[in-house]
Amino acid sequence: MKNSKAAYIVIDTNVLISAAILPKSKIGTLLEIIVESFVIAQNESTFAELESRIQRDKFDRYFGDNGRIVFLTRLAQTIEHFPVTTQIQISRDADDDKFIGLAIDSGAKILISGDLDLKDVKTYKGIEILSPAQFMGRFKPK
Numbered sequence: 001m002k003n004s005k006a007a008y009i010v011i012d013t014n015v016l017i018s019a020a021i022l023p024k025s026k027i028g029t030l031l032e033i034i035v036e037s038f039v040i041a042q043n044e045s046t047f048a049e050l051e052s053r054i055q056r057d058k059f060d061r062y063f064g065d066n067g068r069i070v071f072l073t074r075l076a077q078t079i080e081h082f083p084v085t086t087q088i089q090i091s092r093d094a095d096d097d098k099f100i101g102l103a104i105d106s107g108a109k110i111l112i113s114g115d116l117d118l119k120d121v122k123t124y125k126g127i128e129i130l131s132p133a134q135f136m137g138r139f140k141p142k
Helices: 013-021 026-037 044-053 057-062 067-076 094-106 132-138
Strands: 007-011 038-042 079-081 110-112 127-130
Touching: 007 026, 007 094, 013 026, 013 044, 013 057, 013 067, 026 038, 026 132, 038 044, 038 094, 044 067, 044 079, 044 094, 094 110, 094 127, 110 132, 127 132
Parallel strands: 007 038, 007 110, 038 079, 110 127
Antiparallel strands: none
């Protein structure tokens, strides 16, 4: 079934984890706005990274018994998966290229990241790479 939301958007793992551990913060609000106005694009590689990184012990204090599962389940209901087809080498950190590739594969025009290696790219093939603050400064919810 085709989603009626405006456009696809890619969100780096660091932003999603920040929203998960601080849901009442500005970054938590950012995720709520995105869920209301966009379709979050993911692929097997980006979702696997999120699943593994959110399990790190340093995040234990932010989640109750089922907090991680609850977050991942809610997120899974708001995303659309795309096959991994585009392989590029553009970022200083090759591990970050999967997010730009996902944006290309999904047709997303915005990638939100707090990662300096991605933010230094700024734009690639019509994809803007924005920090959460830059996105919030531009996007005004209806």
